[in-house]
Amino acid sequence: MSLPSERSLSYVEALQEALAQEMEHDNSVFVIGLNVDDHKAIQGTTQGLIDTFGPERVMDTPLSEDAITGICIGAAMAGMRPVHVHIRMDFLMLCMNQLVNMAAKAHYMYAGQVSVPMVSRSIIGKSWGQGAQHSQGLHSMFMHVPGLKVVAPTNAYDAKGCMAAAIRDNNPVIFVEHRLLYSTDAPVPKAPYTVKFGKARISGAGTDITLVGVSYMLVECLAARDLLAEVGISAEVIDPVSLMPLDVDTIAASAEKTGRLLVVDNAWTAAGASAEIIAAVCERHAEKTPVVSRMGYAPTTCPTTPALEKDFYPNASTIASRAHALFRPNDPAWVPDVEPTLPHEAAFRGPF
Amino acid sequence: MSLPSERSLSYVEALQEALAQEMEHDNSVFVIGLNVDDHKAIQGTTQGLIDTFGPERVMDTPLSEDAITGICIGAAMAGMRPVHVHIRMDFLMLCMNQLVNMAAKAHYMYAGQVSVPMVSRSIIGKSWGQGAQHSQGLHSMFMHVPGLKVVAPTNAYDAKGCMAAAIRDNNPVIFVEHRLLYSTDAPVPKAPYTVKFGKARISGAGTDITLVGVSYMLVECLAARDLLAEVGISAEVIDPVSLMPLDVDTIAASAEKTGRLLVVDNAWTAAGASAEIIAAVCERHAEKTPVVSRMGYAPTTCPTTPALEKDFYPNASTIASRAHALFRPNDPAWVPDVEPTLPHEAAFRGPF
Amino acid sequence: MSGNTPADMAIIARVYRSLRLIRRTEEEIARIYPTDKIKSPVHLSIGQEAVAVGVCDVLNDDDVMSATYRGHAAYLAKGGDLKQMMAELFGKATGGAKGKAGSMHLVDMKANVLGMSAVVGTTIPIAAGYAFALGRERKGRIVACFFGDGATEEGVFSETLNFAALHKLPVLFICENNGFAIHSPLSNRWATEALCERVATYGITPHLLDRDDVFTIRETAQKAADEIRHGSGPQFIECKTYRWREHVGPGEDYNDSYRKRADLEPWQAHDQVKLTGGMLDAAERQTIDDEIEAVIADAVQFAEDSPWPDPEELFNHVFAK
C-alpha cells in the first residue's frame, strides 16, 4: 500500500473496523452467522460488535447455512443489509442453491423489482491440518454466475475498503478472506472509505514477467518477486483485488509489456480464476499473445499432513522457479534454496 | 459417428438402453430420483426399468436432493452403484456440499479405504421458457474439483457408451445431458459398450479454424461449419465428450494446425469450461499461440421470453460470424442470414 | 360464513370474485396455450384456488405474500396485476418482469407479491427473511408463505421452521397439500403424514384442514394472522387440496397411470367456486362474472397488443445500481 496513513492495522482489525463503521452509519446492516457473538469473535473480526450493537444486529445462528442464506436474501429484499459469516469457504457449498439460484438471479429475474444487498464472508483455511474440507478456495464457482460479485482483498487496507464497498453494494457479494492474511498489517485510515471493485493493483512493478496472485498467493508472489530479483529477473506483481468484476485491462497491459503472464491462484486451476484470467488476456491479443502459465493447488484433495500439504500449495520458491523457466526457457531449471513456507505461516498454530 | 451399426436410436433410447443393460449385468446398479418410476419416465430415459427391475432398483424419492446424494454416496461406499437422476442441472446446487465435500474427496481423504462409484445425471434445459432456474449448464463447477469426473455426450452413441462407462467407473461422475439432444438420433450398437473418458472426437474435419462445442453447442458448431463452408472457410469441429478428464492433446493439435480456436460452451464463459480449454491450449504453445476466442451464454441470467432468450445463446449463425471474424479479421463482419434456431429446436414444445 | 349479515355477504362476494377470477383466468390460459402464444411452462392451480383466496382475503395490502411456480392463484388472490401477469406469460415488455420471469417467477412488489421460484422450497427461507425484516419494523405486517407438500421434504423447510420459531418471525406458513409432487404420491415421499405434529415440535401452532373449504381456510387464517400480528410467532396451516389439471401444462391427465378421474370427483363435488357462487343471488353473481370476463379479455388483449422487449433488455438488471 502506498497510501499515506498514520496507523497500521491488522487484516482482522481492518475488517472489524469496517463492520463497526458500516453498522454505525447504516441501521439496516447486521452481522449474522454461527458464533459471531462469542468471545473468539471470528478471530476478532466481529470483536465488540455485540456490545455496541446488541443481539438484534449481531446474531448467532443454528447450523443451517442454506436457510440462513435464504433468510439473508429475504431480509435484503426487504431493505436490510446482512453480512453472513462463514468460518470456512468450504461451507458455502451448503449455500449454493440460494446463492446461485436466488441471490444471483433475483434482481434480473424480477426485472429490478427487488435487489439483494448482502455479503457472504468466507474464510479460506491453510496449514495446521486444515485438510480436505477446511482449505478450499472456491471463488471461481461464484465468478461463473452472473449477478454475483466476488472480491478477495489481500491486505488490511483493501480488507477495510472492500468490506465497506461490499456492504454498500446493492448486489450479493462473495467476500473471500484467507486465514493466513489475518495477522498481516498495513496502513489503514481511520475514516470510512471504500475500495472500488474492478480495479487491480500493481503491488510491485517489473518488466520481465507479470505475476498475478489471487488471495493469499499475492503474498507468495511478492516473495517470489524478491527471489527473482536476486537472479536479475524483474517481476511485476498484480493483485486483482476483485475477481468479478475483473480488471482485465490492467493485467493485459502488464502482460503486453512483459510478454509473460503467470497467474497463481489460491485454488485449483481447472476452470478456475487462473483459467479465466489467462483466457481473457489471450482473447485480447490476436497478434502477439504473451507466454502464459498457471499455478494453483495441486490437482488433488488437500491432505492434512504437512509432509504432503507443503507440495499441495504453490509457494515463493516454486513460483520463482516457474517464472524463471518462462523467462529463461533455455536455462537449466532453477529452484531458489529457501524455506518454502513463509515465517508467519510457519508460526501459525491456529487458533483453528 | 462413423461406427458401423444397423440401427439408429434417439439419445433418450440410448440412455435407456445403457441403464437397462448395466442394471441387467450388475445387480449393484440402481436408479434413484424423483419420478424415475412414473409413466413419463424422465422423458423416456428410464422407460420400463421399474417393470423389469422393480421398485427396489428404480426408486422414486422425496424432494431431498442433499440427503439423497449423501445416501447415494453411502450406498456407493458399501459397494452399490447408484445413478441419481436430476431433471435439471440447476438442482445440483442443492447437492454441492455432498458432491464437493464428500463424494469428490472420500477416496482421497480416506486414502483409498473407500470409493464412490456413483453417477449424477443432470439435464440442461433450453427454450420454451425454461428461464433463470431451468437452463443452467454448471459443469465447470464440477470440473474445478479434483475427484469428480464430468462427461457431456452430444449424440446417442456417446450417450449410451458414456453412461455405461460412468456406471462402471469407480468414481463419482457428473453426467451432463441436454434436453434438446434427447430427440436426436445416431447409429447405436445393441451390444453393451463403453466410450472412454478423456478422448475428444473430431466431429467434422477442417483446416482453417477449430471449433470446440460443449454439450448442445456441438450441434450449433456443426451447423456453423456448414455455413462457413459456403463462404469458403473450412472449420474443424471438436467434441470434447468428457470435460474432466479433458483431452487437451486433440484440441491443441487441431488449434496448432488451424491456428485459430473458438470454444463454444453451453454455459457462461467466466471461469467456465471454455476458459479452461483456452488456458490449457495457450499454456502449451509458448511459441506461436493460436488466435483464441470464447462464446457461451450471455453474461446475464437466462430470460424466459423468446424475444430475449434467442440472444442469450450462441447459435450457428453467431458462431459462424465469430469464426469468420477470426479467420478474416480484415473483412467486414459477416452474418449468415439464416434462422438462428435450428428446426428441431424451433419445434420443441416440451414436455417440460 | 352464515351469509346472514351484509358484512358476510360482502365477504362472500369478494371471495367469490377472487375464486372465479383465478379459475377463469387459468381456464383462459389453458384455452390460449395450444396457440403457442404462451411460450413457457404453466403450472395451473385450478381446483386449489380456495387455499390462496381463503388466506389472502385476510391479509392487509401491506402484508406480504410468497408463493411458488404454481403461483397464479396466490398472485391474483393477493391483488397482483392481471394485465402484467398475462403480458408476462406472453413474454412481452409490459409483463411484470418484462418477460424475464414467465409464469414460474411471477412478482408484483407493488401488491407485496414476492417473486416466485421454479426451484422447490427456495422461497421458504426468503419469505422468512422478509418476515424477519418486517418483525424489526414493528408495524404488525406479516408474510404469508405458500408452498406444496413436496417442498416440506427439502431440508431448508425444517431449517427455516426452526429459525422462524426461534426468533418468533411474523410469518404464516401454508402448505397446499395436493398429495403429489409431479406424479409422485405422498406414500413415496413421506414416512408419515404427521406434518402438523412435526411443525408443532418447533413451538409453531399448526392448523390441519382436511378439505379446502374456503371459509374454513379464511377463518383459520384470520385467527392465525391476528395472533401473528400480536407476536405469537409463526403459525402453520396444512390444507388438503387437489390439483385438477396435469402437473404442468393446460390439460387433464386422468388417463395417465398415476391417478384416476374417480379421485377427482369428491373434490369437484365441493368445488369452491361453484359453492361460493351459489351463496350469492343470481343477479349479483352474473354481474361479477361479466365483470371478470371483461377484465380477463382486457388482460389478454393487453398482452396480445404489447410489444416484445427490446434486445438491449437482455443486459438490464444483471446488477443493481
Next chain:
Amino acid sequence: MSGNTPADMAIIARVYRSLRLIRRTEEEIARIYPTDKIKSPVHLSIGQEAVAVGVCDVLNDDDVMSATYRGHAAYLAKGGDLKQMMAELFGKATGGAKGKAGSMHLVDMKANVLGMSAVVGTTIPIAAGYAFALGRERKGRIVACFFGDGATEEGVFSETLNFAALHKLPVLFICENNGFAIHSPLSNRWATEALCERVATYGITPHLLDRDDVFTIRETAQKAADEIRHGSGPQFIECKTYRWREHVGPGEDYNDSYRKRADLEPWQAHDQVKLTGGMLDAAERQTIDDEIEAVIADAVQFAEDSPWPDPEELFNHVFAK
C-alpha cells in the same frame, strides 16, 4: 448392570477398558499437543466417552459405525486401530489414511469405522446410505450413526430421517447433545428442545437419556439395535452429555465467557470412567490400567518412529482405479 454375575463382570471390565482407553488416549494427545507433533486440530471427547462406549459395546464387529470430527471416542470404542490413529494424528505414512485425514477424518474400514467428516452433518445421509446397502444385503447388519446437537439443525438431518424412516433403514442415530456448537448454546440455536418428539413424528422410535450413564446407554442401545436388526426401521437416541475440554484443542476453557467451571462439576461428579472403574476390584482394574498405558505408549512410539509419507503420495487416490 448389577455386577452380580460373571457375565456382568465381563461386560463391566470391557466397558471400563474402553472408557479408560479413550480417556487416557485423549489425555495423552492433550499432553503431546504442545510439542506440535500433532500438526492438526483435535476435537477431544473427554467427558463424552460413555455415549460412544455404551453404544459401540453392543455392536457386532460387522456392524458399521459413523461419527464426526470429534470422533476419537467412537473410533476406539468401535475397535478402530489405535496405532494407525496415533500415526494419522502425527501425519505419518502409517496412519490409517497415510496422513491425509488427520484427526478430523479418521477412518478404519477393517473395523467398519466409516470415514469421519469435518463438515457438520455430512456423514448423516452417508451413514443412512450405507445402512440402505446393508438393508438390501439382509444379513441383520446395522449402522450406528453419531453426531452432535448442532448437526440436527442442518436440513440434511431432517431429510435423512424422513428417507430412513420411509425405507425402514437399519440405522441407529445417536445425538450426543453436549449443549454447545463451538461456544453457541442450545438456546441460540433450538426453538425448542423437543428433538425426540420431532424425530418420533417420522415414525422413528426415540430414546431420550438425560444423563450419560454408560450402562443405561448400553441397555438402550442393546434394545434398539436388536429391534433394528429385526426390521423396526431406524431408532434414535438423544443423550445429554458434556464436553469437558475446549471445542478444539487440548485445553480447558472455563475462563472464557461462555460457561463456568461450576457447569462442569455435576458431570465430573458422575464421571463414567471413575464410576465404572469403581465397580471392578482394584487388582483387576490395575491390570487393565497398566495394559492401557502400555498400549498407548506403544502407539505413540509407533507414530514417533513412523516415516513421513513420500511426496508422490500427494497424487495417489485422487481417482479410484
